Structure formats: structure tokens, C-alpha cells
Amino acid sequence: MHTFHLPYGECTITLEDVKLQLGLSVDGSSLTRSVQFADWRAVCYDLLGAILDNIYGDRIEMGWLRDTFLEPGNDSTEVERIRYVRAYILKMIGGYLMSDL
Secondary structure, three states, X not given: OOEEEOHHHOEEEOHHHHHHHHOOOOOOOOOXXXXXOOOHHHHHHHHHOOOXXXXXXXEOOHHHHHHHOOOOOOOOOHHHHHHHHHHXXXXXXXXXXXXXX
16 A cells, blocks of 8 residues: 655545545546436435435434345355445445545
8 A cells, every 4th residue: 555654643635545445547647527417316326225314414323234235154255245345444434535525
């Protein structure tokens, strides 16, 4: 992992880490679209295969992620593992990287 060491032992994820871990392009033109009016229930189902009962705008409760997406077993399918990893990344972002937001 490539990190910048900041004061007090903190570190951050670099663009190269994003490229290596997620396979996202960090060079060239960016592709963006407005998600201001997105159907978050549909987005949640498409990415995670489950829908939270109460989505507050674009917020997902961290407890729901923890309770819904348990660590997959050895007999899990690739789709289940992908959904678990997506939920895990959301938990990392919401619980560790941006816990005060």
C-alpha cells in the first residue's frame, strides 16, 4: 500500500491505491454524471443486492451494513463475495475514514 505519512501517525489512500484496488482509471478524462436525483433504493439494490428499509436521502446506516453483510463462508458465490466487499468498503468509509460526517 502506498501511503502519505501525516502528523500523529495518520495515513491516507493515494490515487495509485485506488487504481490498483478498484481498477478505476486515475489518468485521462473523467466520466461523471449527476446523482442528485438518484433512486437510492435502486442503487443500493444494484450494488448490494439488498435494500435498507429506511434510506435517509443518500445515507445508509452502518449498523445495517454490519448486520446484513456477514463475512462470507467458503461455500459463498462470487456475487455474494463481491457484495460483501462493497459493503465492507462502505463500512470502512463511513466508520473509519469519515466517521464524523
